Amino acid sequence: MLAILSTHPIQYQIPLWQALAQDNSVPFEVWYLTDHGTRPSFDEQFGREFAWDIDTLSGYQYRFLKVNSGAKINQFTRTRLAEPLEQLFKTKNVTALWIQGWQVLAYWQAVWQAGHVNIPVWLRGESNDLAPLPWWKARLKRPILKRLFRRIDHFLYIGESNRRLYEKFGVRPEQLHPAPYCVDNHRFASQAELLRSQRSQIRREWKIADDAFCILFAGKLISKKRPFDLLSAAGSPLLKKIGRPLHLLFVGTGEYDLPLRQKSCIAYDAENLAVINEMPVACELQEGPLPVASFAGFLNQSEISKAYVAADCLVLPSNHLETWGLVVNEAMASGLPCIVSDACGCCEDLVSPLNPDYCFRMGNPDSLANSIRRLLEQPPAPAALAAHISKFSIQASVDTVKNLYLTTKKNS
Numbered sequence: 001m002l003a004i005l006s007t008h009p010i011q012y013q014i015p016l017w018q019a020l021a022q023d024n025s026v027p028f029e030v031w032y033l034t035d036h037g038t039r040p041s042f043d044e045q046f047g048r049e050f051a052w053d054i055d056t057l058s059g060y061q062y063r064f065l066k067v068n069s070g071a072k073i074n075q076f077t078r079t080r081l082a083e084p085l086e087q088l089f090k091t092k093n094v095t096a097l098w099i100q101g102w103q104v105l106a107y108w109q110a111v112w113q114a115g116h117v118n119i120p121v122w123l124r125g126e127s128n129d130l131a132p133l134p135w136w137k138a139r140l141k142r143p144i145l146k147r148l149f150r151r152i153d154h155f156l157y158i159g160e161s162n163r164r165l166y167e168k169f170g171v172r173p174e175q176l177h178p179a180p181y182c183v184d185n186h187r188f189a190s191q192a193e194l195l196r197s198q199r200s201q202i203r204r205e206w207k208i209a210d211d212a213f214c215i216l217f218a219g220k221l222i223s224k225k226r227p228f229d230l231l232s233a234a235g236s237p238l239l240k241k242i243g244r245p246l247h248l249l250f251v252g253t254g255e256y257d258l259p260l261r262q263k264s265c266i267a268y269d270a271e272n273l274a275v276i277n278e279m280p281v282a283c284e285l286q287e288g289p290l291p292v293a294s295f296a297g298f299l300n301q302s303e304i305s306k307a308y309v310a311a312d313c314l315v316l317p318s319n320h321l322e323t324w325g326l327v328v329n330e331a332m333a334s335g336l337p338c339i340v341s342d343a344c345g346c347c348e349d350l351v352s353p354l355n356p357d358y359c360f361r362m363g364n365p366d367s368l369a370n371s372i373r374r375l376l377e378q379p380p381a382p383a384a385l386a387a388h389i390s391k392f393s394i395q396a397s398v399d400t401v402k403n404l405y406l407t408t409k410k411n412s
Contacts, residue, residue, distance in 0.1 A: 001027045001028060001029060001092050001093055001094050001095060002026055002027065002028035002029075002094075002095060002096050002098060002401075002405055003028070003029060003031055003088075003089070003092065003094045003096070003097045003098065004017070004028055004029070004030045004031065004098045004100075005030075005031045005033070005097060005098065005099045005100065005106075005107065005110050006030060006031070006032055006033070006100045007032070007033050007034060007036070007073040007079065007100070007103075007104055007106075008032055008033065008034045008035065008036035008037055008038075008073055009032060009035070009036075009037055009038055009056035009057060009062075010037070010056075011037070011054060011056060011301055012182075012183055012326050013100070014054070014056045014059075015183070015184040015187070015394050016182070016394050016397055016398070017030055017059070017060040017062075018058075018059035018060055019394045019395065019398050020060070020398055020401060021059055021060040021061070022059070023398055023402065025402045025405075025406075026401060026402055026405045028060075028061070029061045029062060029063060029092065030060060030061070030062040030063075031062070031063055031064075031065050032062060032063070032064050032065065033064075033065055033067050033071065033073070033079055033081075033104065033106050034064075034067065034071050034073055034079065035064060036073055037056065038056055038057060053300040053301055053302050053303075054301045054302065065081065065082075065083070065085075065106075066081070066082040066083045067079060067080060067081060067082050067106060068080045068082055073104060075104075076103065076104055076105055077105050078104075079104035079105060079106050080104075080105045080106055080109065081106045081109045081110065081113075084113055085109075085110055085113045085114070086113055086116060086117050089113075089114065089117050089119055090117070094114075094119055095119070095120075095405070095408060095409050095412055096119060096120045096121070096122055096153075096405065096408045097110060097111070097114045097119055097120070097121050097122070098121075098122040098123075098124065098156075099111065099121065099122070099123055099124075100124055100125065101123075101124075101125035101126060101127075102123075102125060102145070102148055108148065111148065111151050111152070112151070115151055120153040120154070120408055120412070121151060121152050121153055121154075122152070122153065122154045122155075122156060122404070123149075123152045123154070123155050123156065124155075124156035124157075124158065124179055125158075125162070126158060126162065126181075126323035126324055126345070127162065127165055127323055128159070128161035128162045128164070128165050128323055128345045129161050129164045129165040129168060130161050130320050130343055130345065131320035131321070131343075132320065142169070145169060146169055146170065149166070149169050149170070149171060152171075152175075153175065153408075154175055154177060154404055154408075155171055155175050155176050155177065156177050156178075156179035156397075156400060156401075156404075157176055157177070157178060157179065158179060158180060158181035158324060158345075159180065159181060159324065159345055159346065159348070159349040160348055160349055161345050161348065161349075162323075162345065163176060177400050177403075177404055178396070178400060179396070179397040179400045179401070180349070180391065180392045180393070180396050180397065181324050181326060181329065181346070181392065182329060182392045182393055182394050182396070182397060183326055183329045183330050183333060184333075184394065185329075185333040185389060185390065185392075185393055185394070188305060188308070188330050188333035188334045189333050189334065189335070189386075191305035191334070192305050192308055192309050192333075192334035192335055192336075195305055195306060195309040196309055198309070199309050199310060202306050202309060202310045203310050205268075206249060206267070206268045206294040206296055206310065207267035207268040207294055208247050208249065208267070208268075208294060208310060209245060209247065211244060211245065212244060212245045212246065212247035212292075213242065213244045213245070213246055213247065213312050213313075213376065214247045214248075214249055214310060214311045214312045214313075215230065215234070215246065215247070215248050215249065215311065215312065215313055215314075215315050215372065216249045216251065216307055216308070216310075216311035216313070216314045216315070216331070216336070217230055217248065217249070217250050217251065217252070217314075217315055217316075217317075218251040218252060218299075218304065218307055218314065218327050218331075219251075219252050219316070219318075219327055220252050220253070220254040221250070221252050221253060221254030221255065221256040221257055221260060222254045222255055222256065223255075223256075223319075224318055224319050224321040224322060225254075225316075225317065225318050225322070226317040226318055226319055226341070226362070226363070227250065227256055227260055227317065228256070228259075228260070228263070229317040229341075229363065229364075229365050229368055230248060230315050230317055230368070231248070231260070231263055231264065231291055231293075232365035232368075233315075233365040233366070233368040233369040233372065234246050234248055234291035234369075235290075235291060236365060236366055236368075236369035238366065238369040238370055238372075238373055239369050239372060239373060242373065242376055244376075245292070246291060246292070247267070247292050247293070247294065248264070248291055248292065248293040248294070249293070249294050249296060249307060249310065249311055250293060250294070250295045250296065251296045251297070251298075251299050251304065251307045252297075252298060252299075253297060253298045257271070260293075260295075261295065263290065264290055264291060264292070264293035264295075265290040265291065265292045265293065266293060266294070266295065267292055267293065267294045268294040268295065268296070269294075269295045270295060270296050270297035271295065271297055304330065305334060308330065308331050308334035308335075308336045309334065311336060312336075312337075313336060313337045313338065313339060313372070313375055313379075314327065314328065314331040314336055314337075314338045314339070315338075315339045315340070315368065315372070316328055316338065316339070316340040316341065316344055317340075317341050317362070317368060318340075318341055318343065318344050318362075319341070319343050319362055319363070320343045320362075322341075322343065322344045322345065323345045324344070324345040324346050325340060325344045325345065325346045325350075326346075328340060328344075328346050328350050328351065329346070329350065329389065329392060332350065332385055332388070332389040333389050335382060335385065335386070337354075337358070337375060337379055337380050337385060338350070338351055338358065339351070339358050339359075339360065339368070339371045339372060339375060340358070340359060340360075341359070341360055341361070341362035341363075341368075342359050342360065342361055342362055343362035344362075347359045349392070350388070350389070350392065353388060354380045354384065354385065354388055355374070355375075355378065355380065357370070357371055357374040357375075357378075358371055358374070358375060358380075359371070
């Protein structure tokens, strides 16, 4: 059996577990450390209580392990195994252990415990070689990660920058296996297709004019996402004569809720519905530099497709802490072209192959404005967009897992 260890039920991973179960070639069980996201709980970055509105616990076998009380998945030492796994490995006849990174202490404990009973370990993490590190931090990090990586038998890489990171730590080519980062492309494509005929109605709901070029920002309104770069780019002279009014659509919540609103001419605000009756006229008369924006608030998984259908493109301006950017997968699967910063892990895999100009220099609003202008002038063909995102599919990862499991079992 393949034991898959994860911090909690993650909405992006669930379709992969369900597809593996449906394929039925690999016996497996997902072992969760916490139930974060399955019940309403406070998310510090969203700044609100929420739970995903999709079923994250059906269609596959799982269990919750015993961990320390008060476990926090975003703090390394705050999520620890409370009981050794050796007996569970034996009881479940585990052939291999698959961990989803190294960001919590419990992952490290599991790797060492698997080593005690000679169980091979697989790793699929998000980190890449794009983040600039001070020399002293790199010097500290290298021996620690090399020690961990020596205990990993196989590395499932999500993209090119992730693969390069492993190579720089001495991982051999035969240890590397492609498992592209993906979402449920079919679900997002289907939802978008169902909503496409309602595009004008959705835009009217959010006070977006039919002739406006709508740029979507979808994610937590926090520093690593750099939403203010989009505001700055919207006011760039490069976008003054594009023939269409610009309209920004912010989907998400976070610490920048109020500052972003203070720097925008608000057409719609889900957190303050009184704005609907007051601001559209004011926005039309606004002659200052403030860009027109609608704030849709937090949209859960069953609602986010409305934004992908309403918008004309998505922008992800994040810094190097954005190790991938699965919102780009979602948008592209929905038929929406994307512009991302060159610091995002998905840039060279998802966006640049369609047009290198769709990747801009992180932290440079003029570079972002130029990318927006280029996309306006030369949008990707819908067929090319669909063909490209189809390469980043759940089935591609299922195939890799199947082949690797059969090889591991044969050699065990």
